[in-house]
Amino acid sequence: MAPSLFSSLHKDIAWRILARVPKRSYPVLACVSKNLRSLVRSPEIHKIRSLLRKDSLxxxxxxxxxGVHTPHWFTLRRSTENSNHFVSVVDLAFPDPNEPMPSIIACGPEIFFISGSFVPSSTVWIFDSRTGEFRQGPSMNEEHLFKSVGLVGSKIYVVEGYVNDEIHHQAESFDVKTQTWERAPSPELEGSFLATANVSLDRKVCKLMAAGDVAVFYDTRDGSCEVFDLPKDKWWRTGVCVMDNVMYVYYARFGLMWYDTGVKLWRVVNRLDGLKKVRGVAMAEYYGKMAFLWREYGVVGGAMKEVWCRMIALERSEEGISGTAESGQLMGSVPRGFRLQHCLSVSE
Structure with a gap:
């Protein structure tokens, strides 16, 4: 349907149509026209997707x-319009027992497990959240080790910077549509590309490193890299996410912060003074809002930790970005030794 014809539809009808379009197509639709950009960014479309139960974490x-790392997966799913269920995913068992900590990234309804954490590898496994099954994906062109990964459009980028005790910068991308790997521009950067956390912003793969309090933007178009400082405080690999092309990082001391790319400064999200200062958090987009999860002791000194979640609505204005946090919800409990490792938005 042409944009001009689509704009003639009543908003309620347009929202119901767009709510059934794969969410990964929304950034493309937002570039077509101002009307489509307004529709896909409206809270109404997320309410409809919520009723359809399209998204999950x-x-x-x-x-x-x-000395053995064992992953335990849970999913956060919408049961009613205002209620979520936190359940264990018993069928998400990574098929390769020799790969303890693969790089993981979600694209649409699929989760990609990219091997090469301690031993160079080109192996890729793909978990389909719709069927609950793994399949082996096309192998990368090169074996990679100590890499960063990022999703830009419909391509997954793997950027490497350390092989056989030597700095070795190279990159390749996987086109989800064609299911093929191709070489990407080599990063123009000195030093290793090993990251604590990865996100994507402005067609760039961004690696954040706790050591040194720095972040690096790798431009997927030409391989150029830009380095910028992070606030000097403790943060966690899951305490970072990107929503509407804005990067957010949570700090226990400063609170929720966002990076203003226009002036290249970190700024605090306003109106979140009541957000509890916690450690060990996870953040991801969930039905148009930020799902903010954290652990805390239900009983001091107990063997279990409670997992809590607050939904935060974010709004940008000339003054900056403001947040409105909903009441916290107790999602469940996990053993105290469980550490948050990944938090992924998965959508149909």
């Missing part, structure tokens, strides 16, 4: 016992 806790 996949949350991974890592437990280390006798």
């Amino acid at each position: 996949y949350i991974c806790f890592m437990h280390k016992t006798n």
Whole structure:
């Protein structure tokens, strides 16, 4: 349907149509016209998707016992318009027992597990959240180790910077539509590309490193890299996400912050003074809002930790970005030794 014809539809009809379009197509639709951009960014479309139960979060806790890392996966799903269920995903068992900590990234309803954490590898496994099954994906062109990953449009980028005790910068991308790997521009950067956390922003893969408090933008178009500072405080690999092309990082001391790319400064999200200062958090987009999860002791000194969640609506204006946090919801409990490792938005 042409944009001009689509704009003639009543908004309620347009929202119901767009709510059934894969969410990964929304950034493209937002570039077509101002009308489509307004429709796909409206809270109404997320309410309809909520009723259709289109989206979910996949949350991974890592437990280390006798030197062995064991992942435990849970999913946060919408049961009613205002209620979520937090349940264990018993069928998400990574097929490769020799790969303890693969790089993980979600694209649409699929989760990609990219091997090469301690030993160079080109292996890729794909988990389909609709069927609950794994399949082996096309192998990368090169074996990679100590890499960063990012999703830009419909392509997954793997950027590497360390092989066989030597700095070795190279990159390749996987086109989800054609299911093929191709070489990407090599990063123009000195030093390793090993990151604590990865997100994508402005067609760039951004690696954040706790050591040194810096972040690096890798431009997927030409390989150029830009380095900028992070606030000097503790943050966690899951305490970062991108929504509407804005990067957010949570700090226990400063609270929720966002990066203003226009002036290249970190700014605090306004109106979140009541947000509890916690440690060990996870953040991801969920039906147009930020799902903010954290752990805390239900009983001091107990063997279990409670997992809580607050939904935060974010709004941008000339003054900056403001947030409105809903009441916290108790999602469930996990053993105290479980550490948040991944938080992924998965959508149809």
